[in-house]
Structures are given as structure tokens and as C-alpha cells.
Amino acid sequence: xxxxxxxxxxxxxxxxxxxxxxxxxxxxxxxxxxxxxxxxxxxxxxxxxxxxxxxxxxxxxxxxxxxxxxxxxxxxxxxxxxxxxxxxxxxxxxxxxxxxxxxxxxxxxxxxxxxxxxxxxxxxxxxxxxxxxxxxxxxxxxxxxxxxxxxxxxxxxxxxxxxxxxxxxxxxxxxxxxxxxxxxxxxxxxxxxxxxxxxxxxxxxxxxxxxxxxxxxxxxxxxxxxxxxxxxxxxxxxxxxxxxxxxxxxxxxxxxxxxxxxxxxxxxxxxxxxxxxxxxxxxxxxxxxxxxxxxxxxxxxxxxxxxxxxxxxxxxxxxxxxxxxxxxxxxxxxxxxxxxxxxxxxxxxxxxxxxxxxxxxxxxxx
Numbered sequence: 346x347x348x349x350x351x352x353x354x355x356x357x358x359x360x361x362x363x364x365x366x367x368x369x370x371x372x373x374x375x376x377x378x379x380x381x382x383x384x385x386x387x388x389x390x391x392x393x394x395x396x397x398x399x400x401x402x403x404x405x406x407x408x409x410x411x412x413x414x415x416x417x418x419x420x421x422x423x424x425x426x427x428x429x430x431x432x433x434x435x436x437x438x439x440x441x442x443x444x445x446x447x448x449x450x451x452x453x454x455x456x457x458x459x460x461x462x463x464x465x466x467x468x469x470x471x472x473x474x475x476x477x478x479x480x481x482x483x484x485x486x487x488x489x490x491x492x493x494x495x496x497x498x499x500x501x502x503x504x505x506x507x508x509x510x511x512x513x514x515x516x517x518x519x520x521x522x523x524x525x526x527x528x529x530x531x532x533x534x535x536x537x538x539x540x541x542x543x544x545x546x547x548x549x550x551x552x553x554x555x556x557x558x559x560x561x562x563x564x565x566x567x568x569x570x571x572x573x574x575x576x577x578x579x580x581x582x583x584x585x586x587x588x589x590x591x592x593x594x595x596x597x598x599x600x601x602x603x604x605x606x607x608x609x610x611x612x613x614x615x616x617x618x619x620x621x622x623x624x625x626x627x628x629x630x631x632x633x634x635x636x637x638x639x640x641x642x643x644x645x646x647x648x649x650x651x652x653x654x655x656x657x658x659x660x661x662x663x664x665x666x667x668x669x670x671x672x673x674x675x676x677x678x679x680x681x682x683x684x685x686x687x688x689x690x691x692x693x694x695x696x697x698x699x700x701x702x703x704x705x706x707x708x709x710x711x
Contacts, residue, residue: 346645346646346698346701347646348646348647348648349646349647349648349689349694349698349701349702350648350689350691351627351648351649351650351687351688351689351690351691352526352627352650352687352689352690352691353526353691353693354525354526354527354529354530354692355587355591355691355692355693356530356580359583359586359587360579360580360583360584363579363580363582363583364576364579364580366579367575367576367578367579368575368576370575372575373574373575373576374559374572374574374575375397375559375572375573375574375575375578376575377575378575378578378579378582379397379573379574379575379577379578381578381582382397382573382578382581382582382585383395383396383397383536385581385582385585386536386538386585389585389588390511390513390514390538391510391511391514392511392513392514392538393514393538393539393540393542394538394539394540394541394542394544394545395536395537395538395539396536396537396539396545396548396549396552397534397535397536397537397573397577397578398520398534398535398536398537398552398571398572398573399533399534399535399552399570399571399572399573400522400524400533400534400535400571401429401498401500401520401521401522401523401524401534401535401536402429402432402433402535403535403552403569403571404520404535404536404537404571405429405430405433405470405496405498405520406433406436406437407537407548407551407552407569407571408496408518408520408537408539409433409434409437409439409468409496410437410551411518411544411547411548411551412467412468412494414437414439414467414468416438416439416440417440417465418439418440418465418466418467418468419439419440419441419442419463419465419466419467419669420434420439420440420441420442420466420467420468420469420470421442421443421444421453421458421461421462421466421468421469421470422434422441422442422443422444422453422469422470422472422656423443423444423445423446423451423452423453423470423471423472424443424444424445424446424655424656424657424675424678425446425451425472425474425652425653425655425656425678425681425682426472426474426498426653426656427500427653428653428656428659428661429500430470430472430498431656431662434667435662435665435667438667439667440465440667440668440669441667441668441669442461442466442668442669442670443656443657443668443669443670443671443673443675444457444458444461445457445675445676445677445678446677446678446681447479447677448677448680448681449615449616450474450477450478450615450616450617450618450621451474451475451477451615451652451681452471452472452473452474452477452478452479452618453469453471453472453479454479454677455479455480455483455484455487458484458487459487461670462487462488462491462493466491466493467492467493467494468493468494468495468496469484469488469493469494469495469496470495470496470497470498471484471495471497471498472498472500473497473498473499473500473501473502473505473512473513474501474502475501475502475615475623475624475625475626475627475629476501476502476504476505476512476622476623476624476625476626477505477615477617477618477621477623478502478505478507478512478617478618478621478623479618480618481507481515481516482508485515485516494516494517494518495515495516495517495518496516496517496518496519497512497513497514497515497516497518497519497520498519498520499512499513499519499520499521500520500521500522500524500527500535501522501527501528501624501626502521502623502624502626503521503527503528503529503588503624504528504588504592504624505621505622505623505624506621506622507620507621507622508620513538514538516540517539517540517541518537518538518539518540519537519538519539520535520536520537520538521535521536521538522534522535523535523536523577523581523584527626528588528591528592528595528624528626529581529584529585529587529588529591530580530584531577531578531580531581531584532577532580533577534573534577534581550565550566550568551566551568551569551571552568552569552570552571552572553568553570553572554568554569554570555567555568556568590692591692592624592625594692595624595625595626595628595690595692596625598625598628598690598694598699599625599628599690601699601703602614602628602630602688602699602703603628605703605707606630606703606706606707609706609707609710611632611633611634611710612630612631612632612706612710613630613631613632614628614629614630614631615629615631625690626690627650627687627688627690628687628688628690629652629685629686629687629688630685630686630688631681631684631685631686632684632686633683633684634709634710635683635684635685635686636683637709638686638706638709639686641705641709642702642705642706642709645701645705647689647701647702647705648689649686649687649688649689650686650687651682651685651686651687652681652682652685652686652687654682655675655678655679655682657671657672657673657675657678658679658682688702689702
């Protein structure tokens, strides 16, 4: 058996041929194809307003910039997330408050969140890891009347829903990542989703060197270069057509793992809250025997992936004074990190390959 990768994108001749058409027009910077991509995103996800960006990390940074946060303001984020949820806050010099996560689905723990909110709290960033979410209705009730922004980090959740509404579209701001290993990809890239139309001009200016349109050299404010490209948009428009097929296959992969492994007492699976339909970007298992299982699978050329290292344990943050509670104990985060394992979950995972993986896991636990 050749090596089975944990994840890889579904890219074929459809993207390659379409890129050739776009490139032949010789207008490669953000233009008509990008407009088409943004319209397709709006239509598909019933989003009020969207704007493409060079990557979702830049998207988070831009949303935070619009909030006009001050150094003494605080933003609450989950302790388990990719580092890019936190780094834009570090760039902006904003106080960061970490919140532990729910042990069943890795979403921000709302009971613990309530205790962390103060009159300095100006934003909360729930992260929808693997398409799982917290009770967003409850989150909005918690912050009602407090003047707190909600920014949904739905980087891994494109197509996931809560109460039949797409994650990333519930709040003031949200967005998806189109990095190379995401459910759909443009290589790099991201999209910002926002409710208030007034932000459209400001967001465009922020990503376009502080100007409201290209080709002029009068800059109203300090901006950045976070523009999209026509090549990314070309790939994205083809990938969007594949999205439903990808989601269906990933659910099939997840269900096959679940049905074959659910009776192993040393394994448990993530549990969505009522009303949440995750997208199974990866199928994940939680087991106290993770290190030995991971090594066993590696010997059989089966690639797996760890959960993100909790933010409070990130070496690069140890000397950053912006974190308000970095030295607190995050017991759930720590426990999950030691037990959490992502299994091969690519769209092109063969039935025979998945059977091989399942058989090896069963053999290990025997």
C-alpha cells in the first residue's frame, strides 16, 4: 500500500483549462473573474456582503481594523484554534483573553465565556473548527446590548450550517479560508462576509493601499496590499461548482469511519450541538492511546494530523504581554491535544484505502 495522505485538494483539468482562458485575457490582477467569484459566494451562502482577500488571516486583520479597537480593549478567542486567529490581534496590539473549549466539539465554551466578559470586552471570535459550532443564538443573547462585535472564524466551515443557516453569516463579520488544504481552495485566499453595507468601501480601501479604486494615486488612508487575483478567482469558481460533491464525499468518509469504529470503547468522535450540520473537513477521533496509534499508523504509511497546539502553549506567545490569562490552566484544551487525531479525509480517498485504514485501527485496538 502506497502512502495515504491525510488531506489533499481535488484539482483536475477543469481548473487547469479554465485558468488558461482567464490568463489568455492578460488581465491577471483582481477584475471581472473576481467579481464573478464574489457574486457566486453571495448567492451560494445567502450572504449580504462579501469581499475577497489575499488570505483569511488578512481578512481577520481587516475586520478587526474596522472595529477601531483601542489598546486597552479586550477580544476573547478560543484557546484551541489555528494561530492566525490570534496573530492579527498581536499585530494590532489588542488585549487577548483566552477561553477554553467544549470537549465534545472544540467550540468556545459559552459557560466559561460568560465569566470572561468585562466592560473592556469589545469583540468575541468564535471559531468553527471542522465545521462544528457553539450555540450562536445563545452567544448573541450573551452579548446583546453590550456593544460587542462577533467575528466568526469559519475558515474550516464552508458549507456547514447551524439551524439551516450557513456558518460565517450569523454575525457582524465572518469569513472562509481557501488555503490549499481547505474544503475548496484557491491556493491562498479568503473571503470576508459582513452584514453592514457601509463597511464595503472601507474594506476595499484597506486591501487596496488605502484607495477606493485602482488606477488612482490619491490615498485617503493607510492601507495594505491584500488583493485577490484573477487566477485565484478562476480556480475558486470551478471549486465552488465541486463544493456539494466534496461535502457529500466527506460526509460519506466520516460516516464510514464512524460506523466501523464507534464500538471501540477507547475511541470517541466529535459531537455537534443540536441544529449544527458540520462539514467533516477532517474526520477526527479522540483516544487516550493517540501517540501509540499515530505511530502505528505511520508505520503502515497512513498519514494523520494533530490538533492545533493550544494558544497558551505556543512558544511564540510566551513573552507577549497582550495575553491577559496566558498562564491559566486550560484543562480541556490540554487533554484534547493529547488525545485528538485527524484521519485521512481527502475527497479522492479510495474505498480500499479507507478500509485499509479502518482495518489497521481495529487491529491496533485488538
